[in-house]
Structures are given as C-alpha cells and as structure tokens.
Amino acid sequence: MTDNAPCVPFASAAADPLADTGRLLARVDRGLAELRLGAAVTITGDDGRLMALAAESASAQTLADLAALGPSPRVILTGRRASVLGLAPAATTPVAVTLKGGLDVGAICRLADPCLDLDGPLPAIAAVDPIAGDGSAGAAVVLAKLARLLPAAVVVALEGAGPPATDPAAPLAFALAATDILRYQTAAARSLRKVSEARVPLAGAEHTRILAFRPSDGGTEHLAIIVGEPDSLQPVLTRLHSECFTGDLLGSLRCDCGDQLRGALDAIAAEGSGVLLYLAQEGRGIGLVNKLRAYQLQDQGFDTLDANGQLGFDDDERIYLPAAEILRQLGISRVRLLTNNPLKVEALGRHAITVVERVPHIYEPNPYNLRYLQTKARRSGHLF
Numbered sequence: 001m002t003d004n005a006p007c008v009p010f011a012s013a014a015a016d017p018l019a020d021t022g023r024l025l026a027r028v029d030r031g032l033a034e035l036r037l038g039a040a041v042t043i044t045g046d047d048g049r050l051m052a053l054a055a056e057s058a059s060a061q062t063l064a065d066l067a068a069l070g071p072s073p074r075v076i077l078t079g080r081r082a083s084v085l086g087l088a089p090a091a092t093t094p095v096a097v098t099l100k101g102g103l104d105v106g107a108i109c110r111l112a113d114p115c116l117d118l119d120g121p122l123p124a125i126a127a128v129d130p131i132a133g134d135g136s137a138g139a140a141v142v143l144a145k146l147a148r149l150l151p152a153a154v155v156v157a158l159e160g161a162g163p164p165a166t167d168p169a170a171p172l173a174f175a176l177a178a179t180d181i182l183r184y185q186t187a188a189a190r191s192l193r194k195v196s197e198a199r200v201p202l203a204g205a206e207h208t209r210i211l212a213f214r215p216s217d218g219g220t221e222h223l224a225i226i227v228g229e230p231d232s233l234q235p236v237l238t239r240l241h242s243e244c245f246t247g248d249l250l251g252s253l254r255c256d257c258g259d260q261l262r263g264a265l266d267a268i269a270a271e272g273s274g275v276l277l278y279l280a281q282e283g284r285g286i287g288l289v290n291k292l293r294a295y296q297l298q299d300q301g302f303d304t305l306d307a308n309g310q311l312g313f314d315d316d317e318r319i320y321l322p323a324a325e326i327l328r329q330l331g332i333s334r335v336r337l338l339t340n341n342p343l344k345v346e347a348l349g350r351h352a353i354t355v356v357e358r359v360p361h362i363y364e365p366n367p368y369n370l371r372y373l374q375t376k377a378r379r380s381g382h383l384f
C-alpha cells in the first residue's frame, strides 16, 4: 500500500449497487446545502419546473432575482402552518400563498416563522391554493425540512428550458428532481452501512461496543450501542433512542431523555445484554434549531405537539426505517422494546422487526417536564 492509498478501496460505479443511491443522496445533499446557503435550486416534477428558495434563508437580493424569473412567485407552506395561520383551515396538503404586494423578506418570515406570530398582522394575501404534496412545490418544502430549516419555500414557475441567462456570469441554480427529494430519507436508510466499531467500556456496562452506521452519501451516522453479547435467537432487549442534545448531554429538565438514555443502558446492563440505537433524529426529527423554536413557543403556552404544528411540522417527523435496517444488519429480528411510545412498536412491526414485548420506560417527572409528559400521554398515546 502506498502512503496516500485510501484505507478502503473505492468500488467502481458499475460494480457498486449503492452507487445510484449514493448519487441520488449526493444530489439532494447538494440541494439542501444550497438552500441553507440561501441559494436557489430548480426542482422538476410531473407538474412542471420551478425555482425555489427556502423561506428562512431568502434575502432581499435572492427574492428579487427569483421574482425576475416569473410573473407570480408564491410562498409554499405546509397545510399545518396554513391552518394555524387561518389561511386554509384543516388543510391536509401544502398550500401556495400569493401575496398582494411584492415579495419581501419581512412578509415571508412573517408567514413562515411562528416566533413572529405575535409581531403584528399577516401581510396582505391575494390567494391561497392547495397543492400536491408530491409535486415540485411540495418537494421544495420537503427539501427545506431535510435541510432542518423552517418548512416553507418561495417558488416561481419556470417556463421552457430554464431561467433566462440575463447575466452569463451568474451561476445556474442546482437542478433536482422532485422524486429524488421525496425518496431521500428511505434511500438513505436503506444505504446504511457499518463504518466503524470499537470497544467502549461504560460505567455500569463495561462490556460495551459502539458501532457507527453511515448512509452512502457520507451523511449523519446513527449509532448502535451493544452491551454484552445479545443472543439474536432470542428477543433482544432494545431501546430506540432519538438524539436529544439538550436532554442527553446537558441534562435539560424540559424532557425525560437524559433519564431514559442512562436508564436504558442501566436496564440493559442489568439484563446482561441488549442494544441501544442512538438515532440522529433530534427534536422528533425537526432538528435542534427548530426544537429550540418549539421550546420558545411552548413558553408562550403551546404544548409540545401544537408547537410543532405552529412551526408547520407534523407532531412527529421521525421515521424508523433506519432503526429497523440497523437491527436487520445486526441479525436482530425480534426485540423487547424499552418504550412508552406505541408508534415505535407499530413502526418496527411495519419494517419486519417483531416487538414481542413493550417494556415500560418511565421516570419520575419534574416540574419542568410534567406538562410535556402529560401531553404525550393525553395526545400521543404514550403509555405511562
């Protein structure tokens, strides 16, 4: 091996069945990075082609550039956000909002960001039209979600081959297919592969290994923390733990995550073996920044589910295909699941992992997380 040889040889594209998936994921990664940068992307769906910006990262200049491309730029909101704004009561699909005045950053933020809801009236609105969630504009909102931004976009329909080349030096917007965006999460989950493994003795569980699973685009890893030597012929005591920076790392009292994380490892150690999957799904899948926004809204009086709704998210944006895929790769098909959440039980079942027993996972509430836990019991069906 030469000094600069890669430690894992690169498979040739033709020989690698994951190459197509890797390219799909890489294209979408590039698109969501563009949105986070405040740049536009073009998205093509069965319903046509459009240019999109994320509402959160749009600037006066990029909005002006977008408005120059077509006659009627529109703001795309999730049905949930449109509903809480009173624009489309009980909407179940995204909506396209046409503003009466021109596009400006203040008006767009006012529509997209619930932390500004107390700041005054909505901008004047000309029309609110329901749109398909799986079309090009719906995909723009999904891309904003994948970028962990507010779930809202500004779009303008493109006629013909593309934007006019008014400035030949201007970079073309990155182009994506709506179907790639919509397939991203599933493709990423199916492409997970173990990339490293190490022995990490834990206080109270010295015989512990941590395995890292990475999707084929080099995206965020999920971790499997394996205590002892689980016998995969028997149901394995298992915890699916969604990442919670504030609770797991800082000991935040707003949730029960820190207690659940350490409690699960203690319970698994007491049993002698088991698995804790540490899943990169911060904030029930909305990301840390949006979770902090949700906390701000909870301090205004909304409960944890309504705060997600105010932001335009579903109550829970997580998927459990990554968890099921990792369990499958570990050779585990039957589990005793440490959870109070019936959704996790149901989701694993859908992905061919049998939950032979739900093991309650309850910790003492404190004055800061009592309402959160009561809301989960009353509205999310958590079994406390």
Ligand SMILES: Nc1nc2c(ncn2[C@@H]2O[C@H](COP(=O)(O)OP(=O)(O)OP(=O)(O)O)[C@@H](O)[C@H]2O)c(=O)[nH]1
Pocket (backbone or CB within 6 Å): 240, 241, 242, 243, 244, 245, 254, 255, 257, 260, 281, 282, 283, 284, 285, 286, 291, 294, 295, 304, 308, 338, 339, 340, 341, 344, 361, 382
């Ligand atoms: N959006 C949002 N996420 C939150 C809030 N509080 C905690 N979380 C996140 O919720 C997730 C909790 O994960 P889990 O403990 O695995 O899930 P659970 O649905 O409570 O289910 P079990 O603990 O298994 O009963 C973590 O990703 C936290 O970051 C909140 O108020 N809003």
Ligand SMILES: [Zn+2]
Pocket (backbone or CB within 6 Å): 244, 246, 247, 248, 255, 256, 257, 258
């Ligand atoms: Zn938490």
